[in-house]
Amino acid sequence: xxxxxxxxxxxxxxxxxxxxxxxxxxxxxxxxxxxxxxxxxxxxxxxxxxxxxxxxxxxxxxxxxxxxxxxxxxxxxxxxxxxxxxxxxxxxxxxxxxxxxxxxxxxxxxxxxxxxxxxxxxxxxxxxxxxxxxxxxxxxxxxxxxxxxxxxxxxxxxxxxxxxxxxxxxxxxxxxxxxxxxxxxxxxxxxxxxxxxxxxxxxxxxxxxxxxxxxxxxxxxxxxxxxxxxxxxxxxxxxxxxxxxxxxxxxxxxxxxxxxxxxxxxxxxxxxxxxxxxxxxxxxxxxxxxxxxxxxxxxxxxxxxxxxxxxxxxxxxxxxxxxxxxxxxxxxxxxxxxxxxxxxxxxxxxxxxxxxxxxxxxxxxxxxxxxxxxxxxxxxxxxxxxxxxxxxxxxxxxxxxxxxxxxxxxxxxxxxxxxxxxxxxxxxxxxxxxxxxxxx
Numbered sequence: 538x539x540x541x542x543x544x545x546x547x548x549x550x551x552x553x554x555x556x557x558x559x560x561x562x563x564x565x566x567x568x569x570x571x572x573x574x575x576x577x578x579x580x581x582x583x584x585x586x587x588x589x590x591x592x593x594x595x596x597x598x599x600x601x602x603x604x605x606x607x608x609x610x611x612x613x614x615x616x617x618x619x620x621x622x623x624x625x626x627x628x629x630x631x632x633x634x635x636x637x638x639x640x641x642x643x644x645x646x647x648x649x650x651x652x653x654x655x656x657x658x659x660x661x662x663x664x665x666x667x668x669x670x671x672x673x674x675x676x677x678x679x680x681x682x683x684x685x686x687x688x689x690x691x692x693x694x695x696x697x698x699x700x701x702x703x704x705x706x707x708x709x710x711x712x713x714x715x716x717x718x719x720x721x722x723x724x725x726x727x728x729x730x731x732x733x734x735x736x737x738x739x740x741x742x743x744x745x746x747x748x749x750x751x752x753x754x755x756x757x758x759x760x761x762x763x764x765x766x767x768x769x770x771x772x773x774x775x776x777x778x779x780x781x782x783x784x785x786x787x788x789x790x791x792x793x794x795x796x797x798x799x800x801x802x803x804x805x806x807x808x809x810x811x812x813x814x815x816x817x818x819x820x821x822x823x824x825x826x827x828x829x830x831x832x833x834x835x836x837x838x839x840x841x842x843x844x845x846x847x848x849x850x851x852x853x854x855x856x857x858x859x860x861x862x863x864x865x866x867x868x869x870x871x872x873x874x875x876x877x878x879x880x881x882x883x884x885x886x887x888x889x890x891x892x893x894x895x896x897x898x899x900x901x902x903x904x905x906x907x908x909x910x911x912x913x914x915x916x917x918x919x920x921x922x923x924x925x926x927x928x929x930x931x932x933x934x935x936x937x938x939x940x941x942x943x944x945x946x947x948x949x950x951x952x953x954x955x956x957x958x959x960x961x962x963x964x965x966x967x968x969x970x971x972x973x974x975x976x977x
Contacts, residue, residue, distance in 0.1 A: 552751040553744045555718045556709075557601050564598060564605065565709045565743060566701040577696055584610050588666050588673040590651070590681050590690070593698030596742030599676035602698075603647040612643040612672065618650070627661045634671045644671050651675035652684035659686045666692050700741025707736045709743055710750050725754055727766040738775040749774055789820075793828055796871070800829075801836050805875035812871050813864075822863050826852035829870050837874060838883035840955035847873045878955030886949040893943060900940035933967060935974050 558564045561571060561578065570577040580586055586606055591599040600616075607614035615630055634644035646662075648654070665671045666689070673693065677684060681695055701709075710732045713719035735753070739746035753774045757764040792815050799807035815825060826848070833848040851870035855863040909919035924934035937944055951961035 551748065552713060552719055553747040556713055556716060556747060558598070558605065559608065561605060561609075564602065566597065566705040567602075567698055569699070570696055581606055581609055586610055586612075586645075586672055587694065588671075588692055589694045589696055590675045590677065590685065591696055591698055592677050592679075592681050594678060594700050594741060596739070596744035596746075597698045597701060598743065599698060600647065600649060603645065603674045603676070606674070607645045607647075610643065610645070612645045613637050615644060615646045617646055617648045624658060624661055627658060631661070631665045631670065634665065638670050646671045646673050648673065648675045650677060652677040652679040652681070656686055659689050663689055663692070701739075701743055701746075702741070703733065703736045706739055706741075706743060706746045707732050710735060710746060713747060713750055720754060724763040725757070725766070726763055727753070727757075731766060731768070731771050734771060734775065792820075793825070796825070797828065797832055797836075800832055800871060800875045801879065803875055803879065805872045808871045808875045809868055812867055816860065816864055816867070822855040822860055822867060823852065825867055826855045826870070829867065829874065832874055835884045836879055836881055837877045837955075838880045838957065839951065839960050840878040840880035840957040842956070844874050844877045878957070880952040880954045880957050882949060882951050882957065890948045893946070897942060900942055903937060903940060905936060906938055931970060933970050933974075935971050 561581065564571060569575065572578065591602065593599060604614060606612075613634075615633070617626070617630060630646060634646065637644045648662075651659070662671070662673055666673050673689075675681075675685070675693065681690055685693075707729075714725050714727070715721050731753075732750075735746055735749050738749060753766050753771055754764055756770050756774065757766040758770075759765075792811055796808055796811040796815065799811055812825065816822060830845070830848040830852055833844040837844040848870050851863075851866045854866035857863075904918050905920065905922045907914075907919040909915045914920075922936075924936045926932050926934050939946060949964070951957045951964060953961060
């Protein structure tokens, strides 16, 4: 935690630090918030800033934007890290902010990775936010709905920052080659398609894009005062893409949801893409296999019972050989399930039965289908009147198996998708037989 000057000159700093925007006009991306007439730009320009949370992926300018706001509003700026600071540091900062307020100076407290603060630490900011001692700007890569206390969140406006597009990053890289703070004083030869490749590799992260550009320039071939970046140098520097992924965070659930819904929508191409996104980011293949197994019964069921067999086989294959070899087994399962006929009849049957089980009176099991292993239980009529279906000519009886209050209730309602049409026809035959024999 330290109070800092907003921008300084230090040519030894990394390229991304040297090119940090100092004004809104230099800021890349976020046109939905900072374009002409957009809400955040109006708040900054009219100097009506209040406490806010910036939520977005790494390298989209959360810290930079906070610094620009402090510079524009002439407020004291305190950079505060949730990683290295605790309650003691918070109290010191709040006292400093309170002193500034008495002298008529506003204080912006920028908290990077605010989601790393626990509840008590977040609560420590509340009274100072409420009485206006500080303007709190928090930055987080995690969904603030889950990671920021409700009391603090309700006092902050949340702005969602988006990953930068390829055009934004390519423009930023081009500016780095001409800006005096970047490589403007040097002769750099790099083809436009290479800048686009770096932009794609950066995956929406401006810091990553500039760091990669700096790496390829420093490793370029120098001759006669000109640095030339060759395709070979570029290939070495962008050989492995770092995918944004948090195995316990929102992106984890976003991607598994995308996989599930792509399979449900019978889109094998999308399903395989989301599968690859998860596996290449380091997800446990057994986790994916478990979710695929759930999908086989929830979204396909009796429309194709082979789907469950394929899913379980894929799980076993993943367990046997692990990554990277098991990626093809998961692809096998994902494509099969995507193309299989769909039915959620089993899922709906259980959900309907669960509702009755939780909300209806818990009636005892009908005596007729109770087991009677002891003489006392037989004397109490356990199992009396039980009809053994195998003794019946049609292997069917009219014995009631549901409690009286639920007699006649239907939970499983088969569709006509795939093989489930055969089971639907069989169920209708059974019900018709029971209607006929009940009438007699």
